[in-house]
Amino acid sequence: MTEPIIIPKNKLGNLFYAVMSFLFVFFGFFMCLIPDILIQFIGVITILFFGLCFITFLKRIVNKTPILLINDLGVYDHSTAIAIGFIPWQDIEAIQLTSLFNQTFISISVKDQQSYLKKMTVLQRLTTKANLKMGYPLINITLNTTGQKPEKVMEEIERQFGGYY
Incomplete structure:
Protein backbone atom coordinates (compact mmCIF):
# COMPACT_ATOMS: atom_id res chain seq x y z
CA MET A 1 0.00 0.00 0.00
CA THR A 2 1.38 3.38 -1.04
CA GLU A 3 1.49 6.27 1.43
CA PRO A 4 -1.34 8.71 0.59
CA ILE A 5 -0.65 12.29 -0.44
CA ILE A 6 -2.74 14.62 1.71
CA ILE A 7 -2.92 18.36 1.00
CA PRO A 8 -4.80 20.03 3.88
CA LYS A 9 -6.60 23.33 3.78
CA ASN A 10 -4.77 26.41 4.97
CA LYS A 11 -7.30 27.99 7.33
CA LEU A 12 -5.36 31.26 7.51
CA GLY A 13 -5.36 31.58 3.71
CA ASN A 14 -9.09 30.86 3.57
CA LEU A 15 -9.72 33.35 6.38
CA PHE A 16 -7.83 36.01 4.41
CA TYR A 17 -9.93 35.33 1.29
CA ALA A 18 -13.15 35.33 3.37
CA VAL A 19 -12.30 38.72 4.88
CA MET A 20 -11.40 40.15 1.48
CA SER A 21 -14.65 38.80 0.00
CA PHE A 22 -16.62 40.37 2.84
CA LEU A 23 -14.92 43.71 2.23
CA PHE A 24 -15.96 43.55 -1.43
CA VAL A 25 -19.56 42.76 -0.39
CA PHE A 26 -19.42 45.78 1.92
CA PHE A 27 -18.02 47.91 -0.91
CA GLY A 28 -20.74 46.60 -3.27
CA PHE A 29 -23.41 47.62 -0.75
CA PHE A 30 -22.16 51.21 -0.81
CA MET A 31 -22.06 51.15 -4.61
CA CYS A 32 -25.80 50.37 -4.53
CA LEU A 33 -26.40 53.61 -2.61
CA ILE A 34 -24.93 55.78 -5.39
CA PRO A 35 -27.72 57.23 -7.60
CA ASP A 36 -26.26 55.92 -10.86
CA ILE A 37 -27.96 52.84 -12.34
CA LEU A 38 -24.74 51.42 -13.84
CA ILE A 39 -22.85 51.72 -10.55
CA GLN A 40 -25.81 50.19 -8.70
CA PHE A 41 -25.85 47.27 -11.15
CA ILE A 42 -22.10 46.75 -10.65
CA GLY A 43 -22.71 46.91 -6.89
CA VAL A 44 -25.35 44.17 -7.07
CA ILE A 45 -23.07 41.95 -9.18
CA THR A 46 -20.24 42.61 -6.70
CA ILE A 47 -22.47 41.64 -3.76
CA LEU A 48 -23.68 38.45 -5.46
CA PHE A 49 -20.27 37.27 -6.65
CA PHE A 50 -18.25 38.10 -3.55
CA GLY A 51 -21.10 37.01 -1.28
CA LEU A 52 -20.85 33.57 -2.87
CA CYS A 53 -17.06 33.69 -2.45
CA PHE A 54 -17.47 34.66 1.21
CA ILE A 55 -19.81 31.72 1.88
CA THR A 56 -17.49 29.33 0.04
CA PHE A 57 -14.44 30.39 2.06
CA LEU A 58 -16.37 30.20 5.34
CA LYS A 59 -17.41 26.63 4.48
CA ARG A 60 -13.79 25.77 3.70
CA ILE A 61 -12.67 27.11 7.08
CA VAL A 62 -15.20 24.95 8.95
CA ASN A 63 -14.92 21.79 6.79
CA LYS A 64 -12.03 19.51 7.78
CA THR A 65 -11.85 17.61 4.47
CA PRO A 66 -8.41 18.01 2.83
CA ILE A 67 -8.25 19.91 -0.45
Missing part, protein backbone atom coordinates in the same frame (compact mmCIF):
# COMPACT_ATOMS: atom_id res chain seq x y z
CA LEU A 68 -6.57 16.98 -2.16
CA LEU A 69 -6.18 13.34 -1.13
CA ILE A 70 -4.47 10.83 -3.40
CA ASN A 71 -4.29 7.18 -2.41
CA ASP A 72 -4.41 3.66 -3.88
CA LEU A 73 -8.10 4.10 -4.79
CA GLY A 74 -7.76 7.37 -6.71
CA VAL A 75 -7.89 11.14 -6.36
CA TYR A 76 -10.24 13.04 -4.04
CA ASP A 77 -10.52 16.64 -5.26
CA HIS A 78 -12.09 19.24 -2.96
CA SER A 79 -10.04 22.19 -4.20
CA THR A 80 -12.84 24.44 -5.46
CA ALA A 81 -16.58 25.00 -5.19
CA ILE A 82 -16.96 23.13 -8.49
CA ALA A 83 -14.65 20.21 -7.60
CA ILE A 84 -15.78 16.74 -8.71
CA GLY A 85 -14.82 14.78 -5.59
CA PHE A 86 -13.61 11.20 -6.07
CA ILE A 87 -11.95 10.10 -9.33
CA PRO A 88 -10.89 6.41 -9.35
CA TRP A 89 -7.57 5.50 -11.00
CA GLN A 90 -9.28 3.40 -13.69
CA ASP A 91 -11.07 6.55 -14.94
CA ILE A 92 -7.88 8.64 -15.17
CA GLU A 93 -6.20 8.93 -18.56
CA ALA A 94 -3.48 11.48 -17.66
CA ILE A 95 -2.37 13.89 -14.95
CA GLN A 96 -0.31 16.94 -15.91
CA LEU A 97 0.40 20.54 -14.97
CA THR A 98 -1.40 23.27 -16.90
CA SER A 99 -1.32 27.04 -16.59
CA LEU A 100 -4.17 29.50 -17.01
CA PHE A 101 -3.86 33.23 -16.27
CA ASN A 102 -0.49 32.80 -14.48
CA GLN A 103 -1.92 30.10 -12.23
CA THR A 104 -0.67 26.50 -12.32
CA PHE A 105 -3.14 23.65 -11.91
CA ILE A 106 -2.83 19.91 -11.53
CA SER A 107 -5.07 18.81 -14.39
CA ILE A 108 -6.69 15.40 -14.77
CA SER A 109 -7.95 14.00 -18.06
CA VAL A 110 -10.54 11.24 -17.66
CA LYS A 111 -11.39 8.47 -20.13
CA ASP A 112 -15.16 9.16 -20.20
CA GLN A 113 -15.80 12.91 -19.88
CA GLN A 114 -19.53 12.56 -20.49
CA SER A 115 -20.09 10.41 -17.40
CA TYR A 116 -18.42 13.07 -15.25
CA LEU A 117 -20.29 15.92 -16.94
CA LYS A 118 -23.58 14.13 -16.15
CA LYS A 119 -22.68 14.00 -12.43
CA MET A 120 -22.04 17.76 -12.25
CA THR A 121 -24.37 20.52 -11.19
CA VAL A 122 -25.37 23.10 -13.79
CA LEU A 123 -22.73 25.57 -12.51
CA GLN A 124 -20.02 22.90 -12.56
CA ARG A 125 -20.99 21.85 -16.08
CA LEU A 126 -20.99 25.42 -17.46
CA THR A 127 -17.60 26.22 -15.94
CA THR A 128 -16.09 22.91 -17.01
CA LYS A 129 -17.38 23.19 -20.58
CA ALA A 130 -15.80 26.66 -20.82
CA ASN A 131 -12.47 25.13 -19.71
CA LEU A 132 -12.84 22.33 -22.26
CA LYS A 133 -13.50 24.84 -25.07
CA MET A 134 -10.25 26.61 -24.15
CA GLY A 135 -8.40 23.30 -24.47
CA TYR A 136 -8.02 22.50 -20.78
CA PRO A 137 -8.79 19.11 -19.22
CA LEU A 138 -12.05 18.33 -17.43
CA ILE A 139 -10.58 18.52 -13.93
CA ASN A 140 -8.24 21.30 -12.77
CA ILE A 141 -7.05 21.26 -9.17
CA THR A 142 -5.87 24.52 -7.64
CA LEU A 143 -3.60 24.62 -4.61
CA ASN A 144 -3.73 28.41 -4.16
CA THR A 145 -4.84 28.49 -0.53
CA THR A 146 -2.60 25.61 0.60
CA GLY A 147 0.87 27.11 0.34
CA GLN A 148 1.91 24.01 -1.67
CA LYS A 149 3.63 24.30 -5.03
CA PRO A 150 1.80 22.35 -7.76
CA GLU A 151 5.14 21.31 -9.30
CA LYS A 152 6.26 19.63 -6.06
CA VAL A 153 2.91 17.91 -5.57
CA MET A 154 3.00 16.71 -9.19
CA GLU A 155 6.49 15.25 -8.67
CA GLU A 156 5.18 13.35 -5.65
CA ILE A 157 2.14 12.10 -7.60
CA GLU A 158 4.38 10.80 -10.39
CA ARG A 159 6.83 9.24 -7.93
CA GLN A 160 4.20 7.43 -5.85
CA PHE A 161 1.29 6.89 -8.23
CA GLY A 162 2.73 7.19 -11.75
CA GLY A 163 1.98 3.52 -12.47
CA TYR A 164 -1.71 3.87 -11.58
CA TYR A 165 -2.68 5.89 -14.67
Whole structure:
Protein backbone atom coordinates (compact mmCIF):
# COMPACT_ATOMS: atom_id res chain seq x y z
CA MET A 1 0.00 0.00 0.00
CA THR A 2 1.38 3.38 -1.04
CA GLU A 3 1.49 6.27 1.43
CA PRO A 4 -1.34 8.71 0.59
CA ILE A 5 -0.65 12.29 -0.44
CA ILE A 6 -2.74 14.62 1.71
CA ILE A 7 -2.92 18.36 1.00
CA PRO A 8 -4.80 20.03 3.88
CA LYS A 9 -6.60 23.33 3.78
CA ASN A 10 -4.77 26.41 4.97
CA LYS A 11 -7.30 27.99 7.33
CA LEU A 12 -5.36 31.26 7.51
CA GLY A 13 -5.36 31.58 3.71
CA ASN A 14 -9.09 30.86 3.57
CA LEU A 15 -9.72 33.35 6.38
CA PHE A 16 -7.83 36.01 4.41
CA TYR A 17 -9.93 35.33 1.29
CA ALA A 18 -13.15 35.33 3.37
CA VAL A 19 -12.30 38.72 4.88
CA MET A 20 -11.40 40.15 1.48
CA SER A 21 -14.65 38.80 0.00
CA PHE A 22 -16.62 40.37 2.84
CA LEU A 23 -14.92 43.71 2.23
CA PHE A 24 -15.96 43.55 -1.43
CA VAL A 25 -19.56 42.76 -0.39
CA PHE A 26 -19.42 45.78 1.92
CA PHE A 27 -18.02 47.91 -0.91
CA GLY A 28 -20.74 46.60 -3.27
CA PHE A 29 -23.41 47.62 -0.75
CA PHE A 30 -22.16 51.21 -0.81
CA MET A 31 -22.06 51.15 -4.61
CA CYS A 32 -25.80 50.37 -4.53
CA LEU A 33 -26.40 53.61 -2.61
CA ILE A 34 -24.93 55.78 -5.39
CA PRO A 35 -27.72 57.23 -7.60
CA ASP A 36 -26.26 55.92 -10.86
CA ILE A 37 -27.96 52.84 -12.34
CA LEU A 38 -24.74 51.42 -13.84
CA ILE A 39 -22.85 51.72 -10.55
CA GLN A 40 -25.81 50.19 -8.70
CA PHE A 41 -25.85 47.27 -11.15
CA ILE A 42 -22.10 46.75 -10.65
CA GLY A 43 -22.71 46.91 -6.89
CA VAL A 44 -25.35 44.17 -7.07
CA ILE A 45 -23.07 41.95 -9.18
CA THR A 46 -20.24 42.61 -6.70
CA ILE A 47 -22.47 41.64 -3.76
CA LEU A 48 -23.68 38.45 -5.46
CA PHE A 49 -20.27 37.27 -6.65
CA PHE A 50 -18.25 38.10 -3.55
CA GLY A 51 -21.10 37.01 -1.28
CA LEU A 52 -20.85 33.57 -2.87
CA CYS A 53 -17.06 33.69 -2.45
CA PHE A 54 -17.47 34.66 1.21
CA ILE A 55 -19.81 31.72 1.88
CA THR A 56 -17.49 29.33 0.04
CA PHE A 57 -14.44 30.39 2.06
CA LEU A 58 -16.37 30.20 5.34
CA LYS A 59 -17.41 26.63 4.48
CA ARG A 60 -13.79 25.77 3.70
CA ILE A 61 -12.67 27.11 7.08
CA VAL A 62 -15.20 24.95 8.95
CA ASN A 63 -14.92 21.79 6.79
CA LYS A 64 -12.03 19.51 7.78
CA THR A 65 -11.85 17.61 4.47
CA PRO A 66 -8.41 18.01 2.83
CA ILE A 67 -8.25 19.91 -0.45
CA LEU A 68 -6.57 16.98 -2.16
CA LEU A 69 -6.18 13.34 -1.13
CA ILE A 70 -4.47 10.83 -3.40
CA ASN A 71 -4.29 7.18 -2.41
CA ASP A 72 -4.41 3.66 -3.88
CA LEU A 73 -8.10 4.10 -4.79
CA GLY A 74 -7.76 7.37 -6.71
CA VAL A 75 -7.89 11.14 -6.36
CA TYR A 76 -10.24 13.04 -4.04
CA ASP A 77 -10.52 16.64 -5.26
CA HIS A 78 -12.09 19.24 -2.96
CA SER A 79 -10.04 22.19 -4.20
CA THR A 80 -12.84 24.44 -5.46
CA ALA A 81 -16.58 25.00 -5.19
CA ILE A 82 -16.96 23.13 -8.49
CA ALA A 83 -14.65 20.21 -7.60
CA ILE A 84 -15.78 16.74 -8.71
CA GLY A 85 -14.82 14.78 -5.59
CA PHE A 86 -13.61 11.20 -6.07
CA ILE A 87 -11.95 10.10 -9.33
CA PRO A 88 -10.89 6.41 -9.35
CA TRP A 89 -7.57 5.50 -11.00
CA GLN A 90 -9.28 3.40 -13.69
CA ASP A 91 -11.07 6.55 -14.94
CA ILE A 92 -7.88 8.64 -15.17
CA GLU A 93 -6.20 8.93 -18.56
CA ALA A 94 -3.48 11.48 -17.66
CA ILE A 95 -2.37 13.89 -14.95
CA GLN A 96 -0.31 16.94 -15.91
CA LEU A 97 0.40 20.54 -14.97
CA THR A 98 -1.40 23.27 -16.90
CA SER A 99 -1.32 27.04 -16.59
CA LEU A 100 -4.17 29.50 -17.01
CA PHE A 101 -3.86 33.23 -16.27
CA ASN A 102 -0.49 32.80 -14.48
CA GLN A 103 -1.92 30.10 -12.23
CA THR A 104 -0.67 26.50 -12.32
CA PHE A 105 -3.14 23.65 -11.91
CA ILE A 106 -2.83 19.91 -11.53
CA SER A 107 -5.07 18.81 -14.39
CA ILE A 108 -6.69 15.40 -14.77
CA SER A 109 -7.95 14.00 -18.06
CA VAL A 110 -10.54 11.24 -17.66
CA LYS A 111 -11.39 8.47 -20.13
CA ASP A 112 -15.16 9.16 -20.20
CA GLN A 113 -15.80 12.91 -19.88
CA GLN A 114 -19.53 12.56 -20.49
CA SER A 115 -20.09 10.41 -17.40
CA TYR A 116 -18.42 13.07 -15.25
CA LEU A 117 -20.29 15.92 -16.94
CA LYS A 118 -23.58 14.13 -16.15
CA LYS A 119 -22.68 14.00 -12.43
CA MET A 120 -22.04 17.76 -12.25
CA THR A 121 -24.37 20.52 -11.19
CA VAL A 122 -25.37 23.10 -13.79
CA LEU A 123 -22.73 25.57 -12.51
CA GLN A 124 -20.02 22.90 -12.56
CA ARG A 125 -20.99 21.85 -16.08
CA LEU A 126 -20.99 25.42 -17.46
CA THR A 127 -17.60 26.22 -15.94
CA THR A 128 -16.09 22.91 -17.01
CA LYS A 129 -17.38 23.19 -20.58
CA ALA A 130 -15.80 26.66 -20.82
CA ASN A 131 -12.47 25.13 -19.71
CA LEU A 132 -12.84 22.33 -22.26
CA LYS A 133 -13.50 24.84 -25.07
CA MET A 134 -10.25 26.61 -24.15
CA GLY A 135 -8.40 23.30 -24.47
CA TYR A 136 -8.02 22.50 -20.78
CA PRO A 137 -8.79 19.11 -19.22
CA LEU A 138 -12.05 18.33 -17.43
CA ILE A 139 -10.58 18.52 -13.93
CA ASN A 140 -8.24 21.30 -12.77
CA ILE A 141 -7.05 21.26 -9.17
CA THR A 142 -5.87 24.52 -7.64
CA LEU A 143 -3.60 24.62 -4.61
CA ASN A 144 -3.73 28.41 -4.16
CA THR A 145 -4.84 28.49 -0.53
CA THR A 146 -2.60 25.61 0.60
CA GLY A 147 0.87 27.11 0.34
CA GLN A 148 1.91 24.01 -1.67
CA LYS A 149 3.63 24.30 -5.03
CA PRO A 150 1.80 22.35 -7.76
CA GLU A 151 5.14 21.31 -9.30
CA LYS A 152 6.26 19.63 -6.06
CA VAL A 153 2.91 17.91 -5.57
CA MET A 154 3.00 16.71 -9.19
CA GLU A 155 6.49 15.25 -8.67
CA GLU A 156 5.18 13.35 -5.65
CA ILE A 157 2.14 12.10 -7.60
CA GLU A 158 4.38 10.80 -10.39
CA ARG A 159 6.83 9.24 -7.93
CA GLN A 160 4.20 7.43 -5.85
CA PHE A 161 1.29 6.89 -8.23
CA GLY A 162 2.73 7.19 -11.75
CA GLY A 163 1.98 3.52 -12.47
CA TYR A 164 -1.71 3.87 -11.58
CA TYR A 165 -2.68 5.89 -14.67
